[in-house]
Amino acid sequence: MAKTLLAQKFPPLTPTFGRYLPQFFPLEDMVKLLKGLADTKSLKQGKTVHAQLVVRDQSSKDSDIFRINSLINLYVKCSQIQLAQKLFDRMHKRNAVSWSALMTGYLHRGDKLEVLGLFKAFISLENSYPNEYIFTTVLSCYSDSGRVEEGKQCHGYLFKSGLLFHQYVKNALIHMYSRCFHVELAMDILDAVPGYDICSYNSILNGLVESGYTKEAEVVLARMMQQSVAWDNVTYVTVFGFCSHNRNLRLGLKIHAQLLKFDMKFDVFVSSTMIDMYGKCGEVHNARKIFDVLQNPNVVAWTAVMTAYVQNGHFEETLNLFRIMDRKDVAPNECTFSVLLNACAGLALLSHGDTLHARVQKAGFKNHLTVTNALINMYSKTGNIDSAYNVFSNMMYRDSITWNAMICGYSHHGLGRQALKVFEDMIYSGEQPNNITFVGVLSACAHLGLVKEGFYYMNHLMKKFESEPGLEHYTCMVALLSKVNLLEEAENFMKTTQVKWDVVAWRTLLNACHVHRNYGLGKRIAEHVIQMDPRDVGTYTLLSNMHAKARRWDEVANIRKLMRERNIKKEPGASWLGIKNETHVFLSEVSNHPESSQIFRKVQQLLAMIKPLGYVPDTAAVLHDVEDEQKEGYLSYHSEKLAIAYGIMKIPPPAPIRVIKNLRMCDDCHNAVKLIAKVTNRLIIVRDANRFHHFQDGYCTCTDHW
Known part of the structure; x- marks a missing residue:
């Protein structure tokens, strides 16, 4: 009956491979052949052999076990678990190898409950003796699912059976305890069971790092360095990962020196972990040195070094590295795109972000969660919140990062x-x-x-x-x-x-005092903030502006004198916008642009257009010891006005104008831009140091509170 069913499932095949099988192929050679086909995942040829076996009907019960075990192993390694299960179910007699092969298949597919169900069924049989392979598979399931109590029961069985002294089993048990945050028990096994090896140490160290046992991990590391156990690449990846997580540059340098001392040959994964460690510790130059000595770095290494640059605010260099990577024909993966999109977000380069978005779609990563999350972040931070929502609404899967990026993006844009x-x-x-x-x-x-x-x-x-x-x-x-x-x-x-x-919280209240013109409370809060941070230039500026609006010129002079004495200088205003693939930068009152004269004329034209709408230059915060005409001149050429004027000149409607400013917008610019947006019928988006402002039809999304 079994032969008939198998023959129906696997009819005789006649490719060249099948025709040349000998008529009487020895069982031992047949098992070796199936093992080779399993190792190379040659499913089609394996089915051919299976079909030939069904036709020949080699029905010896002893040969059935070895033959069918080999077939189960073949189907397991070729990800055909259902076929493996059918063969297993039809076996007249099974041994530990049969159970182990099927359990391994379910483990690789991620079906932990199936593995544990098979294990319970096996040990319930009379005269069943699990081998070391079954126990390592089961312990891996306990490890991945956090079933530490069942793992402890397994530990007791291993102790009685003597299998605890088997190296693979010992390492699996140590790994299980480490992953389940029972590091003390893992250490007890390491100390009690003879035969130290680096795999055991790697498991312990991974468990300590994942559990957050920083001090204990350092103790284990010290022990590993003192003993004569040779480290492998996995050890170095784990150790540098630990240094990266804890920003432990001192230890990272020490381990790096050890690598150089022993002239270790390490792979690209070790190099990538070192690059990541130096990046997280703020040592971008060291990260780049590691990268530069690599021969033919793969996408992992390229992504690691670009990540290091992004983490340290070197966004432009990140994009430059990507251009080099492109020229070397290294294909980016989803992690690469995420890093690049974050670099565009840091630079507020929407045009570059749009180009990357197109490449993401072309490369087939449009449904990868890390990429779509990075796209939402990029569009939010470059001022295109509508495109951010478009990505969000079309996502197949979302996680908490996705939702948070969209909620915070809307909030940052004032769209509560x-x-x-x-x-x-x-x-x-x-x-x-x-x-x-x-x-x-x-x-x-x-x-x-x-x-x-x-x-x-x-x-x-x-x-x-x-x-x-x-x-x-x-x-x-x-x-x-x-x-x-x-x-x-x-x-x-x-x-x-x-x-x-902190200073940010107090300055939030101070800024509100400025907006609502509560100068008495504002002065008290400002003095408190200056005590907390005597070099916070924003507080001095706000306090000075409040005194100026109240026309307390003596107080203004005192604040500016104090700033000079403490060598505190206000950062010059700068604004920039992207047009096509170019970024144009403007400095307040500075004619640094090649088209400055035309830009200045455009500013004057725009200001003349909005004066009939009620615009009056707000000169309250400008130095009081200059003429009114000169005060208006100072205000006219603030960097955001220059950038907006250039955008109106060069960006055809109805495309919005997006400007980034390094400082908080002044009151005068805010009032002026509201009216400029109205008279030009344009959407103008400005990201200042505090938030996004969407100007349209004479209104701003901040409702004049920023």
Whole structure:
């Protein structure tokens, strides 16, 4: 019956390979042949052999076990687990190898419950004796699924059977305890069972690193360096990964020196981990040195060095490296694209980001989660929030990073309603919000002035989702109270909340005092901030501007004198925008652009157009000891006005004009750009040091609070 069923499933095949099989092929040679076909994953030829075996009907029971075990192994290695299971089910007699082969197949497919079910069925049989291969497979399942209590029972069986002293089994048990955060038990096995080897140490070290046992990991490392156990590449990858995670440059340099001392030949994965370690520790030059000595670096190494540059803010160099990588015909992977998109986000280069997006689609990575998340981040930070949402809405899969990127993106653009709508969708989808989510949500409430809702989200919803409020959340609440001019309440909130406030939080309240012209409270807050950080130039600038608006010129002079004494200089205003593949940079009151004269004329033309709409230059914060005409001249040529004028000259409607500014927009520029957007019928998007401003029809999304 079994022969008939198998013959139906595998009819005799007649390719050249099948025709030349000998009529009486010895069993031992047949098993070797099947093993070779399994190792090379030659499924088609393996089926041919299977079909020939069915036709010849070699029905000896002893030969059945070896032959069918070899066939199960073939189908397992060729990812045909269902065929392997059918063969297993039809066996008249099975041994430990039969069970082990099938369990290994399910383990490789990720079906841990199937593996454990097979194991329980096997040990329930009479006279069943699991071998070392079965135990290593089962321990891997316990390790991956965190079933440490069942692992402990397995440990007891191993101790009684003597298999604990088998090297593979010992390493699997150590790995299981390490992955399940029972590092002490893993160390006990390492100390109690003789025969140290580097695999055991690697398992222990991985467990310590993943569990966050920093001090214990350093103890193990010291022990490994003292003993004569030879390290392998896996060890170096783990150790450099540990140094990377903990930003431990001193230890990383020591291990690097050890590599050089013993003249170790290490592979590209070790090099990539070293590059990552130096990048995370802020040593970009060392990362580049490691990369430059590599012969024919692969995409992993290229991505590692570009990541190092992005992490340290060298976005332009990242894109330059990619151009070199392209010329060398190294194909980028999904991680490469993510890094490059983050570089574009850092530089706010929308045109480069659009080009990368097209390449992502062409390369077939448009549904990779890391890439789509990076696309949302890139579009949000380059001012194209609509394209960010377009990517978001077309995604097949989303994780918490996806939702957070969209919520925070909308909040950063001042689109609070949209942010809260995405948050509602996130909850409805069943995704668990985290601390980052609630920063975006509370920021949206602050933009909208939703005091009651903001406190509800922080005091009730965060607790419901087991998210502990931190400094950023409390700072959002300060911004929320400040938005609706509850400045005294905001100050009282800061004084009564048990949190260590930083300069950013106090400056949030100070900025609100400037917006709402509460100069008495503003002066008190500014003095407190200056005590916390005597070199915070933004605080001096805000305080000076507040005194100027109140026409307290003596106080303005005192602030500027104090800045000179402390050698604190205000950063010059700079703005830039991208047109096609070029970035144009503008400095306030500086004619550094080749078309400066035309740009200056365009600025004057735009200012003349908006004066009938009620525009009056806000000269309050300009030096009081110059003529009014000169004050207006200072304001006219602020960098964002120059950039916007150039954008109107060069970017045809209805395309929006996107400008990036290094400092906070001044009141005069903000008022002027609202009206320029109206008279030119253009959407103008400005990202300043605080937030995005979307100017259209005489309004701004910040509602004049920034």
